[in-house]
Amino acid sequence: MEGINPRFDRAQVLVVGDLMLDRYWYGNTGRISPEAPVPVVKVGQLEDRVGGAGNVALNIASLGAGATLVGVVGRDEAAQSITERLHSAGIRTELKESADKPTITKLRVISRQQQLLRLDFEETFSAADVDQLAEQTRSLLPGVSVLILSDYAKGVLQDPQTFIAAARKAGILVLVDPKGADFSRYRGASLLTPNLNEFEAVVGVCNDEQTLVDRGLALLSELDLEALLITRGEQGMTLLRLDQSPLHLPARAREVFDVTGAGDTVIAVLGAALAAGETLDNSVALANLAAGIVVGKLGTATISGPELRRAVLRDQGSERGVVNEQQLLVDIADARARGEKLVFTNGCFDILHAGHVGYLEQARKLGDRLIVAVNADESVSRLKGPGRPINPTERRMAVLAGLESVDWVLPFTDDTPERLLSLIQPDILVKGGDYAREQVVGWEIVEAYGGEVKALDFLDDCSTTAIVEKIQGDEF
DSSP states (O other): OTTOOOOGGGOEEEEEEOEEEEEEEEEEEEEEOSSSSSEEEEEEEEEEEEEEHHHHHHHHHHTTOEEEEEEEEESSHHHHHHHHHHHHTTOEEEEEEESSSOOOEEEEEEETTEEEEEEEEOOOOOGGGSTTHHHHHHHHGGGOSEEEEEOOSSSTTSOHHHHHHHHHHTTOEEEEEOOSSOGGGGTTOSEEOOBHHHHHHHHOOOOSHHHHHHHHHHHHHHHTOSEEEEEOGGGOEEEEOTTSOOEEEOOOOSOOOOOTTHHHHHHHHHHHHHHTTOOHHHHHHHHHHHHHHHTTSSSSOOOOHHHHHHHHHHHHTOSSEEOOHHHHHHHHHHHHHTTOOEEEEEEOOSSOOHHHHHHHHHHHHTSSEEEEEEEOHHHHHHHHOTTOOSSOHHHHHHHHHTSTTOOEEEEEOSSSSHHHHHHHOOSEEEEESSOOGGGSTTHHHHHHTTOEEEEEOOGGGOOHHHHHHHHTTTTO
């Protein structure tokens, strides 16, 4: 997943489909009811979450992308709860109210992190309830690059062809989370995202990989689809396209706690990434990573942009250690979002000695994250003269990255760190040695934006130059 960093802030996605309210009642159980052999739950906490197509839109907005939602609700308190939560997340809504049907609501009773009971309040919406949605959607298409159809078979997408045809005519990608055993309803869409059970309900049980691939490719051709993404639970995901080899991604979940809404997260991340300009392969990889995170949460949940970026960085091995400037900027944006204080220092670190280690440990204690910028070889040669550095850049960075006190190490080719300081804007600039504030390179830059400058003494009076001279025999 190297180099994947979508500009979600530039993405606009339109979601049409069945939305619902997921309502949770939490409480303790300590006895069995005398009226029937069932546990008694003393409810102590109530929580409402937006589900269905609304959860897709929330996932998109949580990533930092723009989301617009079209759907149907009732004229009731549940609809008000949904609308408030969508608007608070910055989602534009075009919701039609049904005069005689309630907002779809699913009530779950949970105790000790276990779901005991689910109650559904719903009636399928009629043609009269959805008669204006196609025209609403058509008017919103010019402002988006991806249309997502989230079908839960509750009546909003009675005729998906109307939406698919309008979007494809406008040159907009159409992603569908399908429902039911008749996928011909989605003919001409760009991509379908069935889970394995939904896929096998259409094509039959697939006892091996080749059967799954063959039947998937046949379905692609039959329905004039560009791609098919089959989500397979603990077996990961499989992306199928005509004239291309299958792409299989293993499951990324560390712990599966609740699969509720995982499909919403998959299609939301996929759509937002495509709208941000990512390739289909990269977008699927991001969706797979996001699904692995969201199933570790209880109930209908979303994944934020920083969460997903941190997961990508972990996957790239750049959450800590040696990074490039682009990776570091993503890292520090997430660190700042968590309220962490950034400490910055720089140097040649040609031969790492006890003095370096001690002062880096002191520097790390001044904040939450320590960034070490290392002069590249050409810069060291200019500063220290012929024969230096002793160790090339890659080795010096590898040694520094191995220190517990150091979070990120990156190289720079300039003679001074001033460009990096302007770019990164650390909270504290630290320099090792007997320096006055005005002698620390870049102090004006840091103090101009409100940062601090500190000088720390090297421990044990160590010096790289002295070590080099001793090795060369100057002190023998």
